[in-house]
Amino acid sequence: MDTLLPVASGGAAGPLTADELRELYSLMVAVRHLDTSAIAWQRQGIIPGYAPELGQEAAQVGSGYAVDTTRDFVFPTYREMGVARTMGVDMVAYMSTHKATWHGGLYNPMESRLAPIQAVVAGSVLHAVGWAHGQTLDSQDGVALTYFGDGASSQGDVHEAMNFAAVMKAPVVFFVQNNGWAISVPTERQVAGGSVAARAAGYGIPALKIDGDDVVAVLEATRRAFAHARSGNGPVLIEAMTYRRGPHSTSDDPGRYRSLDEERDESGIDPLERLRQRLLADGIADEAFFAEALAAAKAEEEQIRTGIQALGSRPGTEMFDLVFQETTPALQAQAANWREESEHV
């Protein structure tokens, strides 16, 4: 499905260069390696929990690559490690969220342009629309990119966010990763009509339903959506069809609700392998390049793991400091109570 009119000149960029394609591959390898390592870290007791994105690397790297971190803002869920890495967020600071060192992670959202990890399903969608509307009020040209899942699309918050964004022509890109599952519930049991993209028409929002395992298709679609929103035409919805190859999180056992045969039949071709085949076929990368990308990914993972292991705990009262720009008497009272009970002061 493609109901987004072709962007006039000055919109989306032309075909990807060989350098860009190679960079996308390197990013996807780095993300794949860090993601699978994070599961091992959890099993080794280095972090208490993690939500893997195995199989969603193309959707995340392709969309994150379209972000202009000098003016856009991204509102993730709990599963967008690949987006964070692609945007250049410090990964020790990002992964600290999963160590539960400090809620929201140690990265600075204002500098990195990535809002804190959001565990409330559909919560990020509302924040993105609010931020995007703020851009309009301030006559700025930033675009909000918000992620949510097929399961989240059945939350009332998403309806309100999409309707408000369309009415106000807010510059926001709604990026749905339809990975086939909402924990143990398959998409067909909670998305009536089988498509989130089809709903956009009801809000007057153009939509693109794309192959979310094709990184080039994802990047091109996201660039088009950004160009549309940035030119004052309002929101766009992208539904990237992909597959959650791993468990919902490290505390989930998919064997209780799907079989290995189903996983094999429904997951399609691995997005990373797909890009590898394409680069080989186009003659723009060889085995030496792939080996180098993997070696770099391994070195990076080691450096991030060392950084995570070195992180100590943070002063607990910090959690009261950043709730509002200016504190309130109620918050100060809570902070004082907390200090009394936990630090006995």
Ligand SMILES: Cc1ncc(C[n+]2csc(CCOP(=O)(O)OP(=O)(O)O)c2C)c(N)n1
């Ligand atoms: C408001 C709210 N309701 C329920 C939950 C529990 N929960 C966490 S993830 C999840 C499923 C979300 O599925 P989907 O939106 O498809 O995203 P995915 O996990 O597949 O990336 C649920 C129900 C929650 N975190 N927040």
Ligand SMILES: [Mg+2]
């Ligand atoms: Mg899902």
